[in-house]
Amino acid sequence: MASIAHQTVVITGAGSGLGRAMVHAFSQQGWSVAVADINVDAGQKVVAEIEATGGQAFFQRCDVREEADLQQLCDRCLHEWQGIGVLINNAGVVSSMGSTELTLLSEWQRLLDINLLGVVRGCAAFTPTFKAQQGGHIVNIASIAGISSLPKFANYNASKAAVISLSETLRIELGQKNIGVTVVCPSLFKTNLADSMVNPREGQHEKVSQAMERSSISADDIAQKVVKAVNKNQFYLLPHKHTWLVWWLKRLSPRLYELVMARWPVA
Numbered sequence: 263m264a265s266i267a268h269q270t271v272v273i274t275g276a277g278s279g280l281g282r283a284m285v286h287a288f289s290q291q292g293w294s295v296a297v298a299d300i301n302v303d304a305g306q307k308v309v310a311e312i313e314a315t316g317g318q319a320f321f322q323r324c325d326v327r328e329e330a331d332l333q334q335l336c337d338r339c340l341h342e343w344q345g346i347g348v349l350i351n352n353a354g355v356v357s358s359m360g361s362t363e364l365t366l367l368s369e370w371q372r373l374l375d376i377n378l379l380g381v382v383r384g385c386a387a388f389t390p391t392f393k394a395q396q397g398g399h400i401v402n403i404a405s406i407a408g409i410s411s412l413p414k415f416a417n418y419n420a421s422k423a424a425v426i427s428l429s430e431t432l433r434i435e436l437g438q439k440n441i442g443v444t445v446v447c448p449s450l451f452k453t454n455l456a457d458s459m460v461n462p463r464e465g466q467h468e469k470v471s472q473a474m475e476r477s478s479i480s481a482d483d484i485a486q487k488v489v490k491a492v493n494k495n496q497f498y499l500l501p502h503k504h505t506w507l508v509w510w511l512k513r514l515s516p517r518l519y520e521l522v523m524a525r526w527p528v529a
């Protein structure tokens with residue numbers, strides 16, 4: 263793809279976890295990286311790490327809840343690079359677990375505003391540039407939660423299912439215009455994501471953190487797979503091997519899938 267030749271990538275939520283790992287993975291391949299995050303200290307630290315290795319990166323504060331921040335991020339990238347290769351909509355938060363009927367509406371709004379509308383705002387801000395330069399690539403970080411629909415996670419599941427659907431739509435809409443789309447659906451892996459829970463019940467933070475610790479793969483492993491997926495213009499990326507079982511079981515036997523999920527241990 264012509265636009266990939268720019269070797270420039272902008273990543274939201276790049277100050278921590280998977281975002282930070284993707285900054286390093288793309289930089290190791292010689293790409294220039296725009297590090298965007300709401301957390302200024304964390305984002306600037308990642309830029310310093312890249313500069314220490316001789317790579318090229320700059321920081322731009324960006325809250326994905328603000329349309330103007332995404333537009334400024336796009337403008338800054340164009341100013342720095344004259345063209346943009348890849349946008350990665352990665353910024354996200356998780357909710358504390360709870361029965362659907364007891365989850366506060368304000369918590370639904372927080373999750374959807376960041377996890378779904380943050381991605382929508384990113385796509386809306388950058389797509390005109392990709393269309394104008396007749397090429398580019400969008401990576402949306404969803405989750406296997408958007409497919410598996412684990413009990414007690416309704417708002418997180420719904421936000422990520424919507425990101426998968428949005429990505430499927432964009433893949434069709436933009437494919438004719440030489441703009442690639444990848445949607446990434448990881449299972450749990452170790453990051454600081456549990457810290458974004460608001461008012462978790464006693465022990466919930468620890469349970470989620472321990473489940474993340476048990477992951478067979480790391481944020482760095484997933485970041486390497488994202489680089490490869492972009493280069494191959496691969497659409498679905500399910501980096502944890504076992505999650506393909508979830509994918510197929512749900513499609514081939516929805517009733518059996520439902521029975522398995524109903525017995526799933528949740529906190």
Ligand SMILES: NC(=O)c1ccc[n+]([C@@H]2O[C@H](COP(=O)([O-])OP(=O)(O)OC[C@H]3O[C@@H](n4cnc5c(N)ncnc54)[C@H](O)[C@@H]3O)[C@@H](O)[C@H]2O)c1
Nearest residue numbers: 275277278279280300325326353354405450451453454455
């Ligand atoms: N860690 C996992 O187990 C897991 C599994 C599946 C999917 N994911 C997804 O991966 C993505 C990255 O999460 P992570 O696990 O690296 O978590 P993390 O908490 O380590 O990193 C998330 C980053 O997003 C930033 N952020 C939060 N709100 C923001 C906002 N409004 N605007 C801009 N930046 C904001 C945070 O400052 C942080 O730097 C998320 O979309 C998450 O849902 C994570």
